[in-house]
Amino acid sequence: MSIWLIRLWRDMPLRTLFFLNVLAAGFFLLAPFLAPNDPLEVHADLALAAPSTLYPLGNDALGRCFLSRLLAGGSGSLFFTFFIVLAVAFLGMGLGMTAALVGGRIEFLFMRFLDVALSVPTMALTLVMVAVFGNGLTTTALAIISVSWLVYARTSHAVVLGFRESGFVQQARMGGVGRGRILSHYVLPNVLPHIIILMTQDFGDKLLMLSTLSLLGLGAQPPTPEWGFMLSEGKAYLERAPLLLIAPGFLIFFHVVLFNLLGDRLQDVLDPKRGI
Amino acid sequence: MLSYAARRLAFLVPVVFLVSMLSFFLLHLAPSDPVTMKYVRLGTTASQETIVAEKRELGLDRSIPAQYGTWLFSAVQGDFGKSYNNHQSVAGIMAKRLPNTIALALGALLLTIFIALPLAMAAVLHQNTALDYGLRLFSFWGTSMPTFWLGLLLMYAFGVRLRLLPVMGSGDFSHFILPCITLSVWLIALYVRRFRSGLLLELSKAYGKSLAMRGYGRGRILLRHILPNAAAPILVLLGLSIGDLLGGTIVVEIIFGWQGIGSIALEAVQNRDYPVLQAYVLWMALAYGLANLAADLLASRIDPRLRRTERAA
Numbered sequence: 120m121s122i123w124l125i126r127l128w129r130d131m132p133l134r135t136l137f138f139l140n141v142l143a144a145g146f147f148l149l150a151p152f153l154a155p156n157d158p159l160e161v162h163a164d165l166a167l168a169a170p171s172t173l174y175p176l177g178n179d180a181l182g183r184c185f186l187s188r189l190l191a192g193g194s195g196s197l198f199f200t201f202f203i204v205l206a207v208a209f210l211g212m213g214l215g216m217t218a219a220l221v222g223g224r225i226e227f228l229f230m231r232f233l234d235v236a237l238s239v240p241t242m243a244l245t246l247v248m249v250a251v252f253g254n255g256l257t258t259t260a261l262a263i264i265s266v267s268w269l270v271y272a273r274t275s276h277a278v279v280l281g282f283r284e285s286g287f288v289q290q291a292r293m294g295g296v297g298r299g300r301i302l303s304h305y306v307l308p309n310v311l312p313h314i315i316i317l318m319t320q321d322f323g324d325k326l327l328m329l330s331t332l333s334l335l336g337l338g339a340q341p342p343t344p345e346w347g348f349m350l351s352e353g354k355a356y357l358e359r360a361p362l363l364l365i366a367p368g369f370l371i372f373f374h375v376v377l378f379n380l381l382g383d384r385l386q387d388v389l390d391p392k393r394g395i
Numbered sequence: 396m397l398s399y400a401a402r403r404l405a406f407l408v409p410v411v412f413l414v415s416m417l418s419f420f421l422l423h424l425a426p427s428d429p430v431t432m433k434y435v436r437l438g439t440t441a442s443q444e445t446i447v448a449e450k451r452e453l454g455l456d457r458s459i460p461a462q463y464g465t466w467l468f469s470a471v472q473g474d475f476g477k478s479y480n481n482h483q484s485v486a487g488i489m490a491k492r493l494p495n496t497i498a499l500a501l502g503a504l505l506l507t508i509f510i511a512l513p514l515a516m517a518a519v520l521h522q523n524t525a526l527d528y529g530l531r532l533f534s535f536w537g538t539s540m541p542t543f544w545l546g547l548l549l550m551y552a553f554g555v556r557l558r559l560l561p562v563m564g565s566g567d568f569s570h571f572i573l574p575c576i577t578l579s580v581w582l583i584a585l586y587v588r589r590f591r592s593g594l595l596l597e598l599s600k601a602y603g604k605s606l607a608m609r610g611y612g613r614g615r616i617l618l619r620h621i622l623p624n625a626a627a628p629i630l631v632l633l634g635l636s637i638g639d640l641l642g643g644t645i646v647v648e649i650i651f652g653w654q655g656i657g658s659i660a661l662e663a664v665q666n667r668d669y670p671v672l673q674a675y676v677l678w679m680a681l682a683y684g685l686a687n688l689a690a691d692l693l694a695s696r697i698d699p700r701l702r703r704t705e706r707a708a
Contacts, residue, residue, distance in 0.1 A: 235413040242642025243660070243679040247418050248665045250672060251425040327541055331646055334543050335661055347543075354547060354650070357562075358555050368544030375539045383535075 123389070125313060130388050136381040144201075147193035147370075154187035158344045167360050179349075180356055188344040189260055189366055195345055196333070197374070199260040206264050208318050216306055218272070219279035220298070226276075233273050241266060245328070249337050256329075256345065259338040267321075274317060278310050291392045312389055317387045318387055323378035330357020330371050346371050380390055400692055401513065407684045414680040415673065419466065422669050423459045429479050429667040430455070436666070440475040453479060466673070475672035480662070485674045488659060489662025496655035499647065500640050502571065503579035508633075511583045516591030516617055530587055537584020542643055546577040551561040569627070574651045578643055582636060589632060619644040627698035638683045 127133060151158075156174065162182030170177045176186040218229040236244065249264035291305050329348030332338040339345035341352075343375065346367040354365030441449075450456050453463065459551045466476065475485035518530045553573060554562035561570050563634045597603060598621055606616045646656030652658075656675060663671035695701040 164463055235410060235417060238410050238415055238684060239418075239676055239680045240638035240642045240683050242645060243676050244418075244638070246645075246660060247421055247665050247672060247676055248551050250667060253427055254665070323539060330541060331543060335646070335649060337664065350543060350547060357547070357551055361555075364547050364551065368541060368547065371541050372539060372544060375541065376535075379535070379539050383421075 127385070127388060130384070133381070134378070135363050136384055140273030140377050143374060144197050147374075148197055149194070150190040151194050154184070154190045156184035156187045157269075158183060158187040158191040160184070160342045161341050167356060172366065176362065176366070177360070179360075183342075183367075184215075185363065188349060189346075189370065190264065192344040192346045192349055193365060193370060193374070195339055195343070196326060196347065196371075197327045199256060199329055200322055202323045203260055203263050203267065203329075204318050204321050207271055208267040208314050210264070210305075211268035211273075212275045212310060212314050213270035215266070216302060216310060217280050219276045219283060220302060220306065230276065233269055233276075236266075236269050237273070246330070250331065254337050254340060256332075256339040256343070257335070259332045260328065263325065263332075267325070271317060275310050278313050279306055282309060285389055301310050316382075316386050316389055319378070320382035323375040323382065326371065326375055326378065339365060400688070402527075403688050403691070407681070407688070408686065410681055411677060413471070415467070415677055416463065416674055418676045419463050419669075420459060422463065422667075422672065423455075423668075424594060427667060428455060428670060429453065432667045445665060448628060466539075466670075475674045476661075478573055478671050479668045483547045485670045486614075489656065489674055489678065492654060492656045492659055495653060496641075496644050496648070496657060497576055498571070499578060499644050499653065499655060500637070502575040502639060504633075504637070505584040506575060506579040507586055510579075511586035512590055514583075515594060516622075518591050519594045519617065522595075530591070534568070534584045534588040534591075537580050538588075540584075542577060542581055543646045543650055546573070546581055546647060549573050549577055550650070560625045570651075570653075574647045574653050577650070578640070578647045581643070582640060585636070586629070586633070591627075592645065593629045594621055599624045620685045623697055627694040627701060630694045630697070632688050634687040637686040637690075641679055641682060684698075 160183060162178065165178040165182035166172070166180055167181065168174065168178040175182045176184075178190065179185050179188065189349065214229070218226045244266045245262055248265045249259055252258035252262050252265075288301065288305055291301055296305070329338060330345075330350075333345050333347030334351045336348070336351065339348050341348065349367040350364060353360070353367070356363055428450065430446050430453070434446070447456070454462060469476065475489070477484055478488060514530055518527045520560060521527055545584060550562050550573060553560045560573055562573075582587060594617065598617070603616060607613070642654060644653075645661060647653065648655045648657040649661060656678065659671060660675040662668065663675065
């Protein structure tokens, strides 16, 4: 496991992208503390006001400081993006690997369950789960988790199937190595690279999913500032204040680009054709 | 071939049945119920008796398996119940809204095929030129672009600034253009990349090289020999992407006020309108399954090698 981690680390572009991602996400996770004004403070007289020294990017429709709302609007989604990806990777990998190792009827039923659940497009299933859990950023994140682990489970299961009957697992079993230890020391190191590729490509998707659900009014609830929801608020003032629309969208786009660049590079480095 | 299609179709029945069971039980086990949610939304309180009475009226007081039985019994007869929200028949709502969503998804799909394929072929013909790099950049941009933001920007550019196209609503063809483009950009970007790498993979095989050595032009090789071989696997992928396409219609429908099934589904989530949501999930599973089946069958039409595995299946 450490060998391929070192290989990843040696790749200069990958390292740079990794630091850029940490920097950008770290900045917007902490940015709420940098807000010059209270992002929730309403000034009816300053509705859609032009930039001023006190409000550097002007005010939104309710006269709230737009810069402060922009700075505060990313931390929730970004935090939950990381949380979701880590949670689904852990959950999906654990269940998928276990199913493959246990085998028999449990594996069969588990895989049929995955088949059925994955035969519904992700968005529809997520909507059902939002209806189950309720509106709000935390509950939406839970809804996304409850749907997204399926893909990880299927991938982990498929990877384990590839080497389940191969020598080293059988030998370990015959040598008296316990089930838990086989899972953590023999199977996990072989599954993890696949899962890490999946994870880095998923950050952008999950951020988009969260912002989409917020935009639809299912995620972050007003007056909490959140980029996705700010877009739907700004839509009504398309003509008079296009910045309300351009800025939050750009920040989402910016993070997705950074995530995707990292994911693409990682896949290039870990590409099996280059021999890992 | 025909018996294979029939078998695949028959396999779709238990899948849709299990999907309906899964979503029904998930929804009805949810901690919040539609009646309480209605009063929360209205901002009023109702007495316990009123809530219990209304629940009984909707049949929500019975055990969940019994409710599912009733639902299933009428659903197989084409009756999907009435919306909790406006008491219209769910089947009627679906029938009215479905054509709009299907038009949107189909339009985006056709746009994807007719734009992404020629672009990918151009990229392959002019590999490692400015055109190729430009298309790769477009592909990366398009897959990172949030659909909703793209939609809003297009709306701003063409509706507000240039005043060329209507911003909202559904009606004549001009209403159709922006939503359709918004929905397809992501898919076009993805499939320029996939078509490109699929074509390059085939081109690197021996038969491509030998044709080139015998003096055939690159364009002719690509069109007549490479394309049929590369098409089948990409077609199967395209079938799988239809799920995302159908899911993506929700955002586009909301942004552009398009009267489709996605906006209905969103309303149903907010109102805990179980019958509508249930019908929506079923439609999605069915459409996704049928789209995949169609893609697989088409692929095996194009590539005879795939028919052998069908016979084995």
